[in-house]
Amino acid sequence: MESQKVCGAVVVALSCVLGIGCGDGAATTDLNGAMILATTSGDSQADTIGATLPEPLIVRVxxxxDNGVQGVEVNWTIDMGVEVQLSQAMTTTDASGHASVVVSLGDQVGLARIRAQSAEVGGQPARFxxxxVAGSPARFEVASGDTQVRWPSAVLADEIGAVAVDREGNHADLGELEPVWRVIEGNGSVTPIAVTSAPSDTVWAVWTLGQQLGTNRVQLDAGTLEPAVFTARTATPGPILFASRRRGTGGMFPSQSGDLFFMNPDGSDPMLLMSSEWGDYGPTWSPDGSQIAFSREVDGGYGAIFVANADGSDQRRLTFDEPFDERGMVVDWPEWSPDGARLAFSVKQGAAGCFLADYNIYVINADGTGRVKLxxxxxxxxxxxxxxxxxSRIVFTSRRDAPQDIPTNQRDIEVYVMNADGTDQVRLTDDPIRNNELPRWTRDGSKVLYIRRAGPEMNFLWRMNPDGTEKEELLRIQYSVVSYDLSPDGRELVLTLDSFYGEFPGWQIFRxxxxxxxxxxxxxxxxxxxxASWRQ
Structure with a gap:
């Protein structure tokens, strides 16, 4: 019996020397090398928001x-990702060398990376x-197309869409639920078009507004989900027509191509008239208000003049269907003749003997026939x-009389007038220091308005007689004038202004x-x- 005790003592002592275990919980190494910390189980689990993972994260030292080491302190850290909660920040390995932690998930969808490491163990930490994932869908949220404005019986410009979300607002899958659209106000109609799955189930529809002016509402339901409600309004299109990139559309040049909109003279009720693949700009009303003319980028960025009805229907291309080398690079500034029978416009185009392409003025009949270069x-x-x-006459701008030894883009711009057939072209202004641009006839034809530029934000509105006499300054305009039009009574201007010093972004419209x-x-x-163009 004594010999057995002695033997047992020797074994215990030897165990302590070898690091197999001495009963005091200390970590050590064996004769074959250092301790190792490694993942045992619990990695790559997934569960819904707010849940506790079914399995703990376990490591072994x-x-x-391959002998488990007891008593090693293991620190648990959330490396990165969405928020989760750990049951403990530090655990100690048990007799088999295992340490574990329980993970409770937060309310955000995504990945979380967790690290386990010990100061007593060298090498790489264990990682989980x-x-x-989202919970069951609880409601619909409006994703796109809410609060649009258009005229009665019109199809809204943008599709309406709603996304299914769980109780925390995370995108969720609809599963077997069937979405149902209903018109709840306005007597319009709604046509389902798609349910897309990226990044989650989003339900889309096309909405046709009712015939009466006022509020229209549509509701999207599915089972017991809280519905999404869309609101739109029908209104009479405003008399100011303008181009805009507010919907993020347009062509090659951000400042020159977008969509066409209406708005009221106070800026209220902006509503989309039309949109195209490349972009539209330079809209102008016909004298009777039944049609519009505008420039459109086509054929990879080249320009053309189009005419359409005032509601955007019956769009017709008037200019430059010729072979590629005869097209205008830029075709813009369309202006209706007072009888609505013709349009004047400017074309940037190459010509024989010209080193660079340049602008010239044309007229064309409103049906696209009879194009003449003036x-x-x-x-x-x-x-x-x-x-x-x-x-009977057309005012325009030109650099034709500037000294030819000055680079083209630095030559001063002056105002000219000619007969409507291009004859008798006469210079009206002569200012070698300042550019004189954007001539417009007053409503009664007694004066010509124009912009005199004295600096980036030193623009002045001037007027003169149609023969160039009696020039006078009317007022200073705070910003750089891009374009303008007169109100029907001629007492106001609607202007596009550019803040050279960045007081406001891009170009904006003012009265x-x-x-x-x-x-x-x-x-x-x-x-x-x-x-902007103001309907007469």
Whole structure:
């Protein structure tokens, strides 16, 4: 019996020496190498928000001989990802060398990465990755297309869409639930078009508004889910037509191509008229208000003049269906003749003997026939045509008389007038220091307005007689004038202004009262709104 005790004592002592276990919980190594900390189980689990993972995360500390080491402190840390909760920040290995922690998931969908490591164990830490997935769908949330405005019986410009979410707002799958659209106000109609699955179940529809002016509402239901409600409004299109990139559409040049919108003279009720693949700009009303003309980027960025009905229907291309080398690079500034029978416009186009492409002015019948070129030459930049109220003359701008030894883009711009057939072209302004641009006839035809530029934000509105006499300054305009049009009574301007010093982004539209000089901002976007035309 004594010999057995002695033997047992020797075994215990030897065990302590070898590090197999001495009963005091200390970590050590064996004769074959250092301790190792490794993942045992619990990795790559997934559960819904707010749940506790069904299995704990477990690591094991062993020696080189695969013997579990008791009493090693293991620290647990959330490395990165969505928020989760750990049952303990530090655990101690048991007699078999295992340490574990329980994970409770938060309310955000995504991945969480968790690290286990010990100061007593060298080498790489153990790592776990767990996934938090959405819970069951609880409600619909509006995703796109809410609060649009258009005229009665019109199809809304943008599709309406709602996404299913769980109680915490995470995107969720509808599963077997069937979405149902219902018109709840306004007597319009709604047509389901798709349920897309990326990034989650989003339900889409096309909404046709009712025939009456006022509020329209549509509701999306599915089973016991809280519904999504969309609101739209029918209104009479405003008399100001303009181009905008507020919907993020347009062509090659951000400041020159977008969608066409209506708005009221106070800037309210902006509503989309039309959109195209490349973008539209430079809209102008026909004299009777039944049609519009505009420029559109086509054929990979080249321009053309189009005409359409005032509701955007019956869009017709008028210019440049010729072979590629005869097309205009830029075709813009369309202006109706007072009788609505013709359009004047400017074309940037190459010509024989010209080193660079340049602008010249054309007229064309409103049906696309009878195109005639009114100006010629290289480096002249003949642009910005505007018809006199009686249709007999056209004012425009040109650089034709600037000294030819000055680079084209630095030559001063002056105002000219010609007969409507292109004859008798006469210079009206002569200012070698300042550019004189954007001529417009007054409503009664007694004066010509124009912009004199003295610096980036030193623009002045001037007027003169149609023969160039009696020039006078009317007022200073705070910003750089891009374009403008007159109100029906001729007492106000609707202007596109550019803040050279960044007071507002892009180009924005303003109203200017000519008598008082009061400037009122109509649009307020972080992009471009421009080329406003006021229906007469």
């Amino acid at each position: 062993t020696t080189g001989g 990755e767990v996934s938090v 100006t010629e030459g290289c480096g002249g930049r003949n642009a910005s045509p505007d018809w006199s109220p009686d249709g 200017l009262h000519l008598e008082s000089g009061v400037l009122t901002r109509l649009t307020d976007n972080d992009t471009w709104d421009w080329d």
